[in-house]
Structures are given as structure tokens and as C-alpha cells.
Amino acid sequence: MSTSTAYAAHTGLAAARATGLNKVYGEGDTRVVALDNVSVSFGQGEFTAIMGPSGSGKSTLMHCMAGLDTVSSGSATIGDTELVGLKDKQLTKLRRDKIGFIFQAFNLLPTLTALENITLPMDIAGRKVDKPWLDRVVETVGLSGRLSHRPAQLSGGQQQRVACARALASKPEIIFADEPTGNLDSRSGAEILSFLRNSVRELGQTVVMVTHDPVAASYADRVVFLADGRIVDELANPTADSVLDRMRRFDAKGRTS
Amino acid sequence: MYRTALRNVLAHKGRLLMTALAVMLGTAFVAGTLVFSDTMGQAMSNSFSKSYSDVSVQVSDHRVGNLNHNDGAQTPDQKKRETLNDATLKDLTALPGVERARGVVYAFTGVADKKGNLVGEAWSARGANFVPDGSGQDPRYPIAQGRGPKTAGEVALNQQAADKTGYHVGDKIRVAGNGAAEDVTLVGVFTTDDPQVTSGGTLVLMDTATAQQRMLEPGRYSSIVLTAKPGTSESALLDAVRAKLPADSVSLETGQQLKDDQAKMVADSVKGTKTMLLVFAGISLFVGIFIIVNTFTMLIAQRLKELALLRAVGAGRAQVTKSVLVEALLIGVLSSAAGLLAGVGIGAGMQSLIHSMNEGMPTGSLVIAPVTVVTTVIVGIVVTVLSALFPAIRASRIPPVAAMSAGDLPSTQRGLVIRNAIGAVIAGGGIALILAGAFGKGAGARAMLEIGAPFTLIGVFVLLPLLSRPVVALVGPLLGKVFGTPGKLARLNAVRNPRRTASTAAALTIGLTLVTALTVIGSSVTTTVTKMVSGSMNADYVVSMANGHELSRDLPGLIAKANGVTAVSPVANVMWTVDGEDRAVTGLDAAAFDQLVKIDLNSGSTGALKQGQILVNDEYAAKHNVAQGSTVKIEVAEGKTADVTVGGVFQRNDSLSPIIAANALIDQYEPDAYVNEIMVKGANGPSAELKQSIKDATGRNPVIEVLTEKDMVDQFSRIITTALNIMYGLLGMAVIVAVLGVINTLAMSVFERKREIGMLRAIGLDRRGIKRMVRLESVVISVFGALVGVGLGVFLAWAATRVLSSDLKGLTTVIPYGSVLLFLALAALVGIVAALWPARRASRMDILSSIKTD
Structure with missing residues (x-):
């Protein structure tokens, strides 16, 4: 664990950064503030978990920083690219070239084989696949024997591993994972989480994961807590217990206030 | 359940739109045809009967023939007819009960325009005799300018022809019967309500002697028209005439009979057109069936959970089926009502179109017969409800437990084995019959072709899902290479649900089969006739x-x-x-x-x-x-x-x-x-x-x-081309319905694949890429349908030309490759056009709401 923080500390660079981010939905009576002046940065080679009760704005934060959603005000950067003000086309290109995604519902194309799903972002970009890297990724996620299978022939855990491989294969600057274990049983979930952690440690990948599961969060190097659209706390080197403790305090606070 | 059905219709307005449009178009075609033919028929009968108002009995000479008959080669027993001459006229005038008798000379006479070309169509270019009464007027042909013709060098011309050619009284004009042309002086312009003249024909009036000399022979009439005295019935007069003239030497008809004959003739001619139009309306409706089946199948797949929930809370199978059928019934009623209105509009439009093309065509108020209303609505409802029957029954088979299962939309890909087996049997039988017909001889061969063709069509439709994979695989590699990932995804999506692809493509297959078959037969016949004519003549x-x-x-x-x-x-x-x-x-x-x-x-x-x-x-x-x-x-x-x-x-x-x-x-x-x-x-x-x-x-x-030979061939191929163009126009309606089907399927697919599209956008496929993917899928489906249709059309045309070759020696199948390629290109264009809206919708989809799990 110390190596990865050291790695981040060593480079000192942020893979993604949000400054004074605001996101407001609706107007008047229906006005909802989803993100309230959020500033946060995700270091390179760091595995960060974003936690918070539902409605805290954790998914919105991720969507805004990943260029999937627009912000009301503030700034969001990936590497040194400012996302705010980019046109749809530029955002699409940015997502394609610099960001990897892992979704809760796997989101694989049922018509493509596992391998085709993995190389899909590169195919879309018209980039050549880095074969040794691909082999390494496939081996790491343990899919070697199943590359020609279609998603329907794979278990949920296997499908999510395909999704992970897809996110990693194009060597993005940052991977955003949205509740990646939400649809999985605990064993498959643990596999995916270990795999994400390994990709950070061994491959130097940057991963940001939104979750509401303390156990999942404990795999991360750092946990950022969100409540009511604000960052309220963060933990370094979390354990499941320490995260759970922190969460309980939210609940207590929520009940009292 | 009925409330559920109503709510469903309202909730899925957008998705039912194409279905409703398809039913509406089909029924509008039916209603339009019925309204138009009824209106046209009535207007024509009215105007014809008007021109027989002063006819009580008409005595016609067979030899000269009724003008509606072509006096072709005559059999020996046609030759001994009495001719009608001045003596006959005198005898008949003397009959008691005859008010007036008029000797009529009426035959072909053409008028040249100022450039020397024939005015109007030859079949409606007529000449007749001017019969002045004491005051020099002919009540049948009121003179508008000038006077009636008196000598051989004078003629009068009907108003429309004079207007059209720009001839004025005093001009020299050239007229011609069957012999050499003559230059004569136009001395008068007259008006007439004879529908054959007012509907674009020309009528040249001459004095009786000249008319006889030019068109018949001196002293002879083509018919004698008798007007009865008040109080004498037409039949009484007819009996009197019959007693005077031997019945078998001339034909006798009363004014009423003439009117009835005309009415019948009009009805027959309108009926032919009506039947043809209804056949094409039927094709459009048939194409519509595929859309309706598709829509309901997809709607039920999307509503699987909802329907299972209904079952779980206690709805019986029959109730589920009924709720779907009631939904279909509602759509059927609404769209046929809309179709009826549109059809009345089409009928009115067609009438004014025909009137604007030919001012002489009689017009009248729109005839909307009760049978039109009933037929249209019943046809619309029956087609919609019957088409929804299978999907409805399938819906009732959804187990209640499906309501509980989580996850994605189910991929209910039932096996195609039974379907393929049935299709293979039907298509195999049909093809066998056609082959037997093609290689057989005589009337049996034709019957085998006629029975085999529909079986083959139906069999191929049943087999379309099976065919979709190999046929799409043919064009697949090209798509991937040229269009990259979107192309590849489009190809995969197109074969993802073979049933849906098949029933979408089937709509185009029908149209293309007919278009191709007609085109190939047309070009085969033209080519053969060209060869035949070229081979038979030394004359220049x-x-x-x-x-x-x-x-x-x-x-x-x-x-x-x-x-x-x-x-x-x-x-x-x-x-x-x-x-x-x-x-x-x-x-x-x-x-x-x-x-x-x-x-x-x-x-x-x-x-x-x-x-x-x-x-x-x-x-x-x-x-x-x-x-x-x-x-x-x-x-x-x-x-x-x-x-x-x-x-x-x-x-x-x-x-x-x-x-x-x-x-x-x-x-x-x-x-x-x-x-x-x-x-x-x-x-x-x-x-x-x-x-x-x-x-x-x-x-x-x-x-x-x-x-020359070439002119004759050109004339012939022009006839074929015109006939083909009319067919293309009518089949265009079926193609429009097919386009609606493609739009429908794509819109539903886009809706179902929302998450995938969202994911593709998230991982970096831009809007253009999404659009391209949907468009290409549409093109693949359309071209697939077209390819099968073209193949089937060529096969049927080949068999038909083989069978026809017993009637037309040397008839061989000639495939006009240019046209066939054009059809395929047009099918691809249809695909692109149909995808416009769905592709746009897909590309505009919000990424976040698309990838959200529900």
C-alpha cells in the first residue's frame, strides 16, 4: 500500500481534478443541488473509492469528472485537459482516448465476443491493439480460455472481468468504475476488486471507483466521503471496519439532523 | 383488462404510430380506389346517358359496325348484311310513331394540326354528317361560330379541337379518313355534349353527301336514329321497325338499351381498373401485416414484466390475449377511420388530377357508398386484429414468474427448427411446382406456375429468418472493412433477431419480387419481339x-x-x-x-x-x-x-x-x-x-x-414501358408501407438497445458513429429484403417466360442487369431514408439515462 501512495507522491501529479464543481438540477421548487462546490483530485497510480449514502452525489461527481455529464459551474480536468466547455465531439474523443469505464451492469455488447468487446474502444478509435499488453491484460483478468465466448455464455463475474479488461486494454489515463461489484456475488466481487487493485499496483493504472460497499472501498488506497453533494471526509489506507465506522457516523448524523 | 389495453395504446402512442400509419395507408388505398371508381363510374354514366337523350331506337349497320368495335377481318356470314340507305331512311321516317329519323354517318376522320400532326388520339378522332333542319341548324350540333358545312370543301369542327389547334372559321385545315388527306375550309365551330368528343376527341362535320362519300359510300348510312312521337314507347317503335326490317340484317337498340349498354360498358371498364387498384391495395395491406406482427411482438417483449405481473396478480391467459387484441382493435378502428378519410381525399385528388390532365373527362360529386365505408373499416380492423393474434397468444404464454426475474430484457429466441421445416416444405413444394410448370407444356404448365408462385413466396417468407444470416454474411465483411466498427456492429445487429429482421425485410421482398418479375418479363418480351420483328421483314x-x-x-x-x-x-x-x-x-x-x-x-x-x-x-x-x-x-x-x-x-x-x-x-x-x-x-x-x-x-x-421495323419495336416497347411505369407507381405504395416497417423496427431496436448505445457513447463512439451504425443496419436489412426479392422475382420471371414461350415463339428470359442493380441501389436508399429518424434519435440519446440500470 505504501508503494502506491509513494508512487502517487513520487509523481505528485493528479490524473483527474475537480475544482469548485457545482451541479444543479431543476429550477425553483424542484431545484436540487447534486454537487456543492466540490474540489477533489485523484492522483496518478492511485486507487480511490468515492463513498456516500445514496443521493449523496457520488455518481454525479464521477459522471461529471468522466465527461459523461455537464457541470453547472467549476472546473474538471483529466490530465491537463479541461473538460468544462468541451463540445460533445471533443468529449467523446477524450473519453475514447483517455478514460476507461466499468459499469455496474457490465454493459457488454451481446453480439460481440469477449475479445471483440475488450478491443472495442480501440476498434472505434481505429487504433492498433498493443498485442503484448492485451495478452497481459487478458491473462491478468483470467479470461484466456474464454475470449471467443459471447457475453451470454459467461457468468456475471466473467462478464465484469471482460468489462475490466476492456477498460484497461486501451491504457487510459484513468478508469472510472461505477459500482462495479453491485451486480455480483461476494466472491466474484472480491475477484474484481483484487484485480482492480492489482492493476493499480502492478500496472500503475489510476482507478476511481464509486461504491456504497465498505468492503469494496477497503480495497482502495483512499476513500473520499460525500454527503449532500459535499466532500465531508477522506480516509487513507482504509479497512472495511474503518470505512464502516465512518459510514455509521453519517447515519447517526443523518438521523439527528 | 379493457382499461389496461386503452392505457397501453395511449402509453405507447409513439411506438404504435408506424403501425397505425401502415394500416392507414393500406385502408386509404382501398377507400380511395372505391371512392374514385364509384365517382368516376357515376360521372361517366351520367354524361353518356345525356348524349342518348333524343334516341328512341337506333338502327345500325353491322358492316359499318358500332364504333366501339374494330372492324377487322370478316367471316363470310358478316358479308350479306343489308345496308342502310336513303330508301331505308324514307321507310323508317314513314313509320307511324316516328317523330324524326336521322341518317347518321359516323366514322374515323382525323384532323391535322398546324404542323401536320394528328390532333388527339386516333381512336377518338371522328367524322360525322351535319343534318340541317329547315333553318339550317342541326339540333344535335349547335353551331357556335360560322355556319354548318354545305359542300364537299367545307367542314365544321368541335369547339375543343378548334381551341386546341387554334383554328378559326375561314382557315384551311387538313382532314383525312382512310385514304388520302384533303384540304378543306373550316366554316363553323360547334359544341357538343358527346362524351367521346368532350373527353379529348375531335369531331369533323361534313354535309351528308360528302360524309357518305368520304367515310362510307354514296347513299349509305352507318346508323339511323329514330325519335319517337310523344306517346309512342321505345319498345313499340322497336317492334314497328323490326317488322319493317329483317332482324338479322341490322342491329336494333332502343335508347334505353343503349344507355344500359353504355352504363354496363362504363361499369366494366371502371371495374377492371378498380380490380387492379384493389390488388395493389391488397399488396400494401399484406405488407402492413408484417409491420403489425412485428410491432406487437416487440411491444409484448418490452412489456414482458408487465404482462407477467398481470398474470401474477390473477389475470387468466385468455384475459392477457384479449387485452392485446383489444389494443389491436383500437388501433384498427382508429387507423381505418383515418384511412377512410384519407381515402376520400385520395379519391377526390385522383378525380381532379384526371380532370386536370384531360378537361373533357366528366366530373361529378364524390360518391362515398356505404359499402366503401364498411369495407374499409372492416378490412382495417380484420387485418390489424388478425396480425396481432399470434403475438397475443404468445403473450398469454408468459409465465407469471417472469415478473420476478430481474435483469435484462429477455432474449426469447425460440428455435427456428419448426419454422424452417414448415418453410422448407412450402417453398420446396412451390419451387417444385414452378419447375414442373417451367419444363412442362400446355395449360397444365401455366396452372402449375400459378399455384406454385404463391406457395414459393409464402415458403420463402417463412424461411427468411434462416436466410438472413447467410445473405447478410455475404455483405458483412465489406461493411466492416469500409465502415469500421459501426459497420461491423450494424451487421451483427441486423442478424441479432432473425425473425424481426425477416419480417421487416419481407415487406420489401414482396415489392421487389413483383417489380423484378414484371421488369424481367417486360424486357424479355420486348427483346423477343424486337428479334421477331427484325427477323420477319425484308421490307423497309x-x-x-x-x-x-x-x-x-x-x-x-x-x-x-x-x-x-x-x-x-x-x-x-x-x-x-x-x-x-x-x-x-x-x-x-x-x-x-x-x-x-x-x-x-x-x-x-x-x-x-x-x-x-x-x-x-x-x-x-x-x-x-x-x-x-x-x-x-x-x-x-x-x-x-x-x-x-x-x-x-x-x-x-x-x-x-x-x-x-x-x-x-x-x-x-x-x-x-x-x-x-x-x-x-x-x-x-x-x-x-x-x-x-x-x-x-x-x-x-x-x-x-x-x-420502320425499329419504329414499330419502339412503339411496342413504349407500351411495355408505360405499363411497367404504372405498376411501379402502384407498387410504390407498398414500398412506402415497407419503409414505415423499417422505421418501426429500427425505432424499436434503438429503444431496446438504449443501454448498449449509451455504453458505446461512453467508451467513445461519437454521434456520427452511432448514426452510421443505425443507418447501416437499416441498409443491411433493406438490401437483404431486396436481394431475396430480386432473386425470387428473376426466378418467377424465368419460369413465366418459359411457360409463355409456347405462345410467343423464341421467348427467352432477358435479365436487365442495369435495372436490377438500380432496384438494389434504391433499396439501399430506402434503408438510409428509413433510418433518418431512428438514427437521429439514437445519436441524441442521453448517455447517463441510457446506461442507468433500472
Whole structure:
């Protein structure tokens, strides 16, 4: 664990950064503030978990920083690219070239084989696949024997591993994972989480994961807590217990206030 | 349950739109056809009956013939008719109960416009006699300007023709009957309500003597029209006339009969058009069925959980089925009502369109018969509900537990094994029948083709899901290479749900099958006729009347004297009874025969014609067991037979009758044989000079056509082209419905694949890529449907031409590859157009709400 923080500390660079981010939905009576002046940065080679009760704005934060959603005000950067003000086309290109995604519902194309799903972002970009890297990724996620299978022939855990491989294969600057274990049983979930952690440690990948599961969060190097659209706390080197403790305090606070 | 159904219809308004449109278009076509034909029929009957208002009894001469009949070659017993002459007219005028009797001369007469071309169509160019009363007026033809014609050099012209040509009273105009043209003075312009004239025809009036001389023969009438005195009934007058004239020598009709006949004729002609239009309306509706089935299948798949929930809370299977059917019923009612309204609009539009193209066409108020309303609505409802039946039954089979299961939309890909087996049996049987027909002979072959074709079509439709994979695989690699990932995804999406792809493509398959089959048959026939005509003639020009009427007898002599002409022969057509059967016989001048006609002789020589012998073709010879030197007994007139020797046997040639005789021989028995063509050979082949000199020789008659082989072929192919164009136009309706189907399927697919599209956008496929993916899927489906249709169409056309070749010797299948490629290109275009809206929708989809799990 110390190596990865050291790695981040060593480079000192942020893979993604949000400054004074605001996101407001609706107007008047229906006005909802989803993100309230959020500033946060995700270091390179760091595995960060974003936690918070539902409605805290954790998914919105991720969507805004990943260029999937627009912000009301503030700034969001990936590497040194400012996302705010980019046109749809530029955002699409940015997502394609610099960001990897892992979704809760796997989101694989049922018509493509596992391998085709993995190389899909590169195919879309018209980039050549880095074969040794691909082999390494496939081996790491343990899919070697199943590359020609279609998603329907794979278990949920296997499908999510395909999704992970897809996110990693194009060597993005940052991977955003949205509740990646939400649809999985605990064993498959643990596999995916270990795999994400390994990709950070061994491959130097940057991963940001939104979750509401303390156990999942404990795999991360750092946990950022969100409540009511604000960052309220963060933990370094979390354990499941320490995260759970922190969460309980939210609940207590929520009940009292 | 009914409330559920209603709510569902309202909730899925957008998704049911295409279905409703498809039903609406089909029913509008039906309603439009019915309204139009009823309206047209009534307007035409009204205007025809008006022109018979002063006719109580009409006595017509068979020999001259009713104008609606073409006076072609005549059988011997047609020749002994009494003619109607001044004496007859006098006798009839003297009959008690006759108020007026009018001797009518009415026959073809053409008018040349200022450029020398025939005004209007030859079939509606007429001449008649002007019969002035004491004051110099003819009540039938009120003079608007000038006066009525009095002498041979004077004519009057109907108002519309005068307006159209710009002729004024005092102008010299050129008129022509069957002989040479004459220049005469226009002395009057008259009006008439004769529908044959008002609907774009020309009518030239002459004084009676001149009319008789030009169109008949002096002293003769084509008909006598009697007007009864008040108090005398038409039938009483008819009896009186019949007593005076032998019934079998002339035809007698009362005014009422004439009106009835006209009404019947109008009804028949409108009925033919109506039936044809209804067939095409039926095709559109049939295409619509595929859309309806598709829509309900997809809606039920999307509502699986909802329906399972209904079952879980206690709804019975029958109730689920019923709720879907009620939904269909609602759509059926609404869309057929809309279709009915649109149809009335179409009917009105078609009437004014026809009126604007031809001002003389009678018009009238729209006729919306109750049967139109009932038929349209019932057809719309039955089609919709029946189409929804299978999806509805399938919906009832959803187990209640499906409500509980989580996750994605189910991929209910039932096996296609049974379907394929059924399809293979039907298609196999159909194809076997067609092949048997194609290689068979006689009437049985045609029947086998007619039965086999629908079976093959249905079988192929059933097999379409099976065919979709291999056919799409054919174009697949190309898509991936040219269009990258979107192309590849499009191909995969297109075969993802073979049933859906198939029923979407089927709509186009139907249209393309028919279009291709018609086109191939058309081009085969045209090509064959071209070859046939080219092969049968040595003559450079054929002279004929534009109206197909008989040519004047002095024309061959006039043409023979023309500059550059080396050989001329009238082509006589007579009917002789040979061995008890009426047989068409072609007559040519023996001396010019070899220079004009090209035939291949199996035996004998053409010189035999000069000896008064005849030539017969090989088929006739085989059938009647005759050969060179045989004698055949010919009944040339009633009770008069002649023994004629067969001088040779020639190979069948479809531009000649099975029996050829010399004109000299024919003249012996039938001096006034029917001649509608004159063949001409020039010294130096066809040339503009030769054509001009023939025209000059025939008095520059606007009605006489001087055509080369090529002109005749062009004329023929124009007819085929026109017929094909009408078919294309009507099938266009079915194609529009098919486009709706493609739009429908794509819209539903886009909706179902929302998450995938969201994910693709998230991982970096831009909007253009998404659009391209949807568009290409659409193109793949359309081209798939078109390819199968083209293949099927060519196959059917091949079989049809083989069967037809027994009627038209030398008919071979000619595939116009250019047209076929054009059809495929158009199908691809259809795909692109159909994808416009769904692709746009897909590309505009919000990424976040798309990838959200529900």
C-alpha cells in the first residue's frame, strides 16, 4: 500500500481534478443541488473509492469528472485537459482516448465476443491493439480460455472481468468504475476488486471507483466521503471496519439532523 | 383488462404510430380506389346517358359496325348484311310513331394540326354528317361560330379541337379518313355534349353527301336514329321497325338499351381498373401485416414484466390475449377511420388530377357508398386484429414468474427448427411446382406456375429468418472493412433477431419480387419481339393507320409510284374456314413477296404463291397433317368451297398467320379484303427521303404512319414501358408501407438497445458513429429484403417466360442487369431514408439515462 501512495507522491501529479464543481438540477421548487462546490483530485497510480449514502452525489461527481455529464459551474480536468466547455465531439474523443469505464451492469455488447468487446474502444478509435499488453491484460483478468465466448455464455463475474479488461486494454489515463461489484456475488466481487487493485499496483493504472460497499472501498488506497453533494471526509489506507465506522457516523448524523 | 389495453395504446402512442400509419395507408388505398371508381363510374354514366337523350331506337349497320368495335377481318356470314340507305331512311321516317329519323354517318376522320400532326388520339378522332333542319341548324350540333358545312370543301369542327389547334372559321385545315388527306375550309365551330368528343376527341362535320362519300359510300348510312312521337314507347317503335326490317340484317337498340349498354360498358371498364387498384391495395395491406406482427411482438417483449405481473396478480391467459387484441382493435378502428378519410381525399385528388390532365373527362360529386365505408373499416380492423393474434397468444404464454426475474430484457429466441421445416416444405413444394410448370407444356404448365408462385413466396417468407444470416454474411465483411466498427456492429445487429429482421425485410421482398418479375418479363418480351420483328421483314417500311383501321384501296398504287420504291404489297387479312375452323390468312402480292417478307421454308418455294397455291407454317402442317402438294378445302364464303394446293411449309413466324396466300387468290373470293398494312421496300433501304416520298404519295395524311421495323419495336416497347411505369407507381405504395416497417423496427431496436448505445457513447463512439451504425443496419436489412426479392422475382420471371414461350415463339428470359442493380441501389436508399429518424434519435440519446440500470 505504501508503494502506491509513494508512487502517487513520487509523481505528485493528479490524473483527474475537480475544482469548485457545482451541479444543479431543476429550477425553483424542484431545484436540487447534486454537487456543492466540490474540489477533489485523484492522483496518478492511485486507487480511490468515492463513498456516500445514496443521493449523496457520488455518481454525479464521477459522471461529471468522466465527461459523461455537464457541470453547472467549476472546473474538471483529466490530465491537463479541461473538460468544462468541451463540445460533445471533443468529449467523446477524450473519453475514447483517455478514460476507461466499468459499469455496474457490465454493459457488454451481446453480439460481440469477449475479445471483440475488450478491443472495442480501440476498434472505434481505429487504433492498433498493443498485442503484448492485451495478452497481459487478458491473462491478468483470467479470461484466456474464454475470449471467443459471447457475453451470454459467461457468468456475471466473467462478464465484469471482460468489462475490466476492456477498460484497461486501451491504457487510459484513468478508469472510472461505477459500482462495479453491485451486480455480483461476494466472491466474484472480491475477484474484481483484487484485480482492480492489482492493476493499480502492478500496472500503475489510476482507478476511481464509486461504491456504497465498505468492503469494496477497503480495497482502495483512499476513500473520499460525500454527503449532500459535499466532500465531508477522506480516509487513507482504509479497512472495511474503518470505512464502516465512518459510514455509521453519517447515519447517526443523518438521523439527528 | 379493457382499461389496461386503452392505457397501453395511449402509453405507447409513439411506438404504435408506424403501425397505425401502415394500416392507414393500406385502408386509404382501398377507400380511395372505391371512392374514385364509384365517382368516376357515376360521372361517366351520367354524361353518356345525356348524349342518348333524343334516341328512341337506333338502327345500325353491322358492316359499318358500332364504333366501339374494330372492324377487322370478316367471316363470310358478316358479308350479306343489308345496308342502310336513303330508301331505308324514307321507310323508317314513314313509320307511324316516328317523330324524326336521322341518317347518321359516323366514322374515323382525323384532323391535322398546324404542323401536320394528328390532333388527339386516333381512336377518338371522328367524322360525322351535319343534318340541317329547315333553318339550317342541326339540333344535335349547335353551331357556335360560322355556319354548318354545305359542300364537299367545307367542314365544321368541335369547339375543343378548334381551341386546341387554334383554328378559326375561314382557315384551311387538313382532314383525312382512310385514304388520302384533303384540304378543306373550316366554316363553323360547334359544341357538343358527346362524351367521346368532350373527353379529348375531335369531331369533323361534313354535309351528308360528302360524309357518305368520304367515310362510307354514296347513299349509305352507318346508323339511323329514330325519335319517337310523344306517346309512342321505345319498345313499340322497336317492334314497328323490326317488322319493317329483317332482324338479322341490322342491329336494333332502343335508347334505353343503349344507355344500359353504355352504363354496363362504363361499369366494366371502371371495374377492371378498380380490380387492379384493389390488388395493389391488397399488396400494401399484406405488407402492413408484417409491420403489425412485428410491432406487437416487440411491444409484448418490452412489456414482458408487465404482462407477467398481470398474470401474477390473477389475470387468466385468455384475459392477457384479449387485452392485446383489444389494443389491436383500437388501433384498427382508429387507423381505418383515418384511412377512410384519407381515402376520400385520395379519391377526390385522383378525380381532379384526371380532370386536370384531360378537361373533357366528366366530373361529378364524390360518391362515398356505404359499402366503401364498411369495407374499409372492416378490412382495417380484420387485418390489424388478425396480425396481432399470434403475438397475443404468445403473450398469454408468459409465465407469471417472469415478473420476478430481474435483469435484462429477455432474449426469447425460440428455435427456428419448426419454422424452417414448415418453410422448407412450402417453398420446396412451390419451387417444385414452378419447375414442373417451367419444363412442362400446355395449360397444365401455366396452372402449375400459378399455384406454385404463391406457395414459393409464402415458403420463402417463412424461411427468411434462416436466410438472413447467410445473405447478410455475404455483405458483412465489406461493411466492416469500409465502415469500421459501426459497420461491423450494424451487421451483427441486423442478424441479432432473425425473425424481426425477416419480417421487416419481407415487406420489401414482396415489392421487389413483383417489380423484378414484371421488369424481367417486360424486357424479355420486348427483346423477343424486337428479334421477331427484325427477323420477319425484308421490307423497309410498313404503312398503316394510326388507329389500326383499314387502309384505303388506292394507297398501294399511290405508294408504288413514289420515288425510290421498288416493291409494294398490301397485307390482306381474311378469315377463311379451313377444315371447319375459322383461320386467319395473310395475303401478300406474290411478285413482291420475297422482297418484303423473310421466311424460312422447310419445303416448297415462295414461287408457289404465283400459281395460286398457299404456304402453311410447320405447326399447322403438323397439326393438320398436310405437306407440300397436299390439297386443303377452304370455305371462302357460305356454301362456296375451293380446293387449294399447299405450295410449301415455312417455319412459324409470329408476325404472319399460319396460312399465307397470294392477294390474287384472295381477290378471287373476297375482292374487298381487309388491309391494315402495306409493306414497302426501297431501292436503298430505309431513309428519310424514302419515308418522305411515301408520305407525299399518301397525301401527307396525318393519320397514316410510315414506320420502320425499329419504329414499330419502339412503339411496342413504349407500351411495355408505360405499363411497367404504372405498376411501379402502384407498387410504390407498398414500398412506402415497407419503409414505415423499417422505421418501426429500427425505432424499436434503438429503444431496446438504449443501454448498449449509451455504453458505446461512453467508451467513445461519437454521434456520427452511432448514426452510421443505425443507418447501416437499416441498409443491411433493406438490401437483404431486396436481394431475396430480386432473386425470387428473376426466378418467377424465368419460369413465366418459359411457360409463355409456347405462345410467343423464341421467348427467352432477358435479365436487365442495369435495372436490377438500380432496384438494389434504391433499396439501399430506402434503408438510409428509413433510418433518418431512428438514427437521429439514437445519436441524441442521453448517455447517463441510457446506461442507468433500472
